[in-house]
Amino acid sequence: QQQVKQSPQSLIVQKGGIPIINCAYENTAFDYFPWYQQFPGKGPALLIAIRPDVSEKKEGRFTISFNKSAKQFSLHIMDSQPGDSATYFCAASMEGNTPLVFGKGTRLSVIA
């Protein structure tokens, strides 16, 4: 059973565009929703995370939007750059109690 469903699988945007990656979860007990960025040959690195008490969180060019009733959250990358080309994973957990459950990832390519 896939607990976190991520879409799209891949995404190509022009430099300066705003890619949006979506995730849906099933377990209403999840209370921690991070996004990880992974470059080829590297391990995932935490980008930004949100908890369900807020609907939006922004850090630099990265924004998470969270819809608790729909059990969905999404990542927006403002003014995307070629250096943002990477694979992005959403994840979820019951913080402090359970391991992170990851989505299958979205391969983002930002072309100049």
Add this chain to the structure above:
Amino acid sequence: DAGVTQSPTHLIKTRGQQVTLRCSPKSGHDTVSWYQQALGQGPQFIFQYYEEEERQRGNFPDRFSGHQFPNYSSELNVNALLLGDSALYLCASSSGGFGGELFFGEGSRLTVL
């Protein structure tokens, strides 16, 4: 400040063999989690070690085992390797069990022939 370090970075084994992967957590961290990342997939939780004990385990067979040492470093052992065990094995460290941010190493790429 050294981050999470894993060894070896790459290795090739044949079916039926055994493998040991090693992980040193980030300085100040006492918890190590292991994840398996198949090609084109997200990481899948194998197990977590905290205070030298396996605290939680994902849906992996007993062929996967581990250990944590008093210095918090950890090993992942896989016995009777199958072709399907080919993957990137990621170690992640954190502080105090499941709480706190996970810091991942660069992984050990295992190929089973």
